[in-house]
Amino acid sequence: SQKIEQNSEALNIQEGKTATLTCNYTNYSPAYLQWYRQDPGRGPVFLLLIRENEKEKRKERLKVTFDTTLKQSLFHITASQPADSATYLCALTGSARQLTFGSGTQLTVLP
Amino acid sequence: EAGVAQSPRYKIIEKRQSVAFWCNPISGHATLYWYQQILGQGPKLLIQFQNNGVVDDSQLPKDRFSAERLKGVDSTLKIQPAKLEDSAVYLCASSLGLAGDSDTQYFGPGTRLTVL
Secondary structure (H helix, E strand, O other): OOEEEEOOOEEEEEOOOOEEEEEEEEOOOOOEEEEEEEOOOOOOEEEEEEEOOOOEEEEOOEEEEEEOOOOEEEEEEOOOOHHHOEEEEEEEEOOOOOEEEOOOEEEEEEO | OOOOEEEOOEEEEOOOOOEEEEEEOOOOOOEEEEEEEOOOOOOEEEEEEEOOEEEEOOOOOOOOEEEEOHHHOOEEEEEOOOOHHHOEEEEEEEEOOOOOOOOOOEEOOOEEEEEO
């Protein structure tokens, strides 16, 4: 069956460091992969999309990589700030464009 | 631009009771989604509408859940009767309905349901 795993339930890092979150998947051939941010009591907010033929995508302090051979995406936040503290979700999209979400990684950036 | 609106924000019911959630998508968005998010998990798609037609309801427990999108705008999701395992946040999302990968989904704040 299809499975999406995000590296850990919680990740704590010091302000200014780079946070790296992992998304692994099995039994899936996604057309593209998306990353979302979710704050407590709110719905997910779209951050970045990367296509299966793209290796890397950047947006301001965010960087996403996508390795379809390893079936893995890495999500990096450089120069992290306490305001980056949230749960980050990866989501895979198949040919039908429906999103399948991972369970998320809760990031805490310590001042 | 107004976002996706949902109501109520919170609901507490007893098992076997009925409950309904309402969603008003972003104006002009043709596609509407309902997701269930259980604590500690990612959202799971329950049903997807394109205008007022159902695109995918394969993960909707149809024996107790129903949804409609009359006139292709607002939508309601109903649970009847509720079970303890239905306790979750119910998220509504909408998108323009574009082809390809540029069809970003915008989520509402969700309705937190507690079934006692």
